[in-house]
Amino acid sequence: MPLYEGLSGIGLINEKNTTVVFDFGTAYTKAGFAGENGPRVILRSEVKCRETGNTVPVFETQDKEELRHRLVDFIHKLYFKHLLVNPKDRRVVVVENLLTPSNTRNILAKVLFRHYEVLSVVFAPSHLVALMTLGINTGMVMDIGYQEVTLIPVFEGVPILSAWQALSLGGKAVHSSLSELLLDRGLSVGEDGKEQRLSSVMETLPEKVLEDIKVRTCFVSTLERSSKLHSNKYDRSIEPPPPPPSVLYPLSGSRNLTIPGTVRELATEVLFEQDRDALSLPTIILDSLQKCPIDTRRMLAENLVIIGGTASMLGLRHRLLAEIRTLAASEAFSKVVKINSFKIHNPPAKANYVAWLGGAILGGTEAVALRTLPRDQFLVNDRVPDWCDLSCNLKEERDEKSA
Ligand SMILES: Nc1ncnc2c1ncn2[C@@H]1O[C@H](COP(=O)(O)OP(=O)(O)OP(=O)(O)O)[C@@H](O)[C@H]1O
Ligand SMILES: [Mg+2]
Known part of the structure; x- marks a missing residue:
């Protein structure tokens, strides 16, 4: 094997166009390269505050400027201490929650494009890419992380947004x-x-x-x-x-x-304890199922995918399944849900980096080129086109593009 191939394998001289994949979490950030089977590093999302010198969580601030500073320092640490590659002119896949506030997404994009001059960024919804690790396109994906649990059903690759659920448990x-x-x-x-x-x-x-x-x-x-x-x-x-x-x-x-x-x-x-609104992990799965179109429910119930670090707790998946089956047979749900064939998938990675792995798979495919946001396009408007922003989804613009 030529010497340069050997060195490229250990990441010191990484192939110039290997896409970098980030999954920024409120507690832990996962970072690595597309096409690999695990992140190179999983580290606490913390940086030293520029003013006080104390270690602070990156995402726990309401101040936009402060968040920008923290992201600049944190991403510097990721690139130059852990990944050991030059960010300039390199593609990035950011695995993010579909419900991430647009402000946070825009600040992150600004840091990546303006400060680190990356070539392009793909924002990949974590619930969607988690299904890629299993090779399926329908599933009910529940992410139990640090701050909250979010549940989004996905049918034939399309998130059913009217049925999403979230709870501050984790x-x-x-x-x-x-x-x-x-x-x-x-x-x-x-x-x-x-x-x-x-x-x-x-x-x-x-x-x-x-x-x-x-x-x-x-x-x-x-x-x-x-x-x-x-x-x-x-x-x-x-x-x-x-x-x-x-x-x-x-x-x-x-x-x-x-x-x-x-x-x-x-x-x-x-x-598993129900709160004042009678909500807990198992009830939100059944509530979400009720909100999905009736002909999708059975497939979704048979394809539960539980991801996020807290899902690694010993016995959690077993208990969740038992609770869902008992609740579905109970008086409150049996008349509306009428399904009792719930099954949980076993993803091919530890629960805390399943979404990252999905991003790494996406980053290694041709599809990434179609969904990417190039730097020059971002610099025109200084914001990321947003699915929930009508000004980015004007009918005339869409028609022009398709013509
Ligand atoms: N083996 C394990 N057993 C129990 N808990 C674990 C295990 N591994 C990780 N965790 C917990 O998972 C949580 C972190 O999960 P994860 O990395 O998915 O969160 P995050 O992505 O940072 O958060 P969020 O998705 O809410 O932004 C931490 O609270 C951690 O203690
Ligand atoms: Mg997470």
Whole structure:
């Protein structure tokens, strides 16, 4: 093999026109190259604030100028520290939520085109490209990320926008439930072996510690166990199921934290508890199904695709399926949905980067050239043509184009 081919493989001298694929998330950003089977890097969406020097989340700001600064710094880190390629004159695929605010999309495009002078950008809807990893074009795609869960049914490659659903549930909700439970029931063990309530030692646990505890020790319990736990809350005569073993977790210094078994399973219950509007993960799937045209429902129900980091929680998909089947047979839904053949797909990648992988597949096909937004076209209007913006979808313009 010639030497230059070998070097191109490790990314130092990357082929000039390899498309770069980004999936910017509120918690984690995935970045890599089209045609590869996984992102080169998955890193926290955080940058150092230019004024204070503190580490801040990239997308947690309402100020447009501040967001632009943060994106410039963050994308610099992605290109020059992790991907090691020159952004100039290189194509980009941005995997994004279909419901991303137009402002955020425009600022991102401005940074990529004006600051980094990329050749072109394709904005690929994450729910749509996730289906590409499975080679199907119909499915009900649910993305359970950090900040929120979004559900969009896609039929024959077309998102059914009238049936989209969103809920503010995800990794963040699990963290706050875990924090509450630990402060209430967790025991801190000192060097001398003495146990104290965690809340008497510290007021809050850092987000990173909560995430580590969640990923290492928490799981989603089965529907039967969960219903017994809930019945026991209201009627003490019902025996609760035996709790899972407690875990000793090292905190700072020589201090340890005893995480009771009940906390390990109760922390994730927040994803399945219905809120004041009686909404939870399983109910939004059934609600969305009701809003879809009747002849698409069976196919959608048989093609559920669950993506996003929180979908990696142990037992989540099993519990979700059990809950949907029980709810669909219940009085509230059985008359309207009338389907009980729900099935969940198993995508060929870890749940947190399925959408990125879809973007990498799209970036490697010819289709990318047709849907791309070139730099010169962006520089004319200084904004990304938007499907929900009527001024970009004028009938006369469309007719002119098709003529
Ligand atoms: N193996 C795992 N078990 C449990 N949780 C996990 C696992 N892997 C990742 N997560 C959680 O998934 C969340 C991040 O998921 P993801 O990367 O899809 O979010 P995001 O794309 O940044 O967020 P959003 O889509 O809301 O913008 C984090 O809360 C993280 O703790
Ligand atoms: Mg995401």
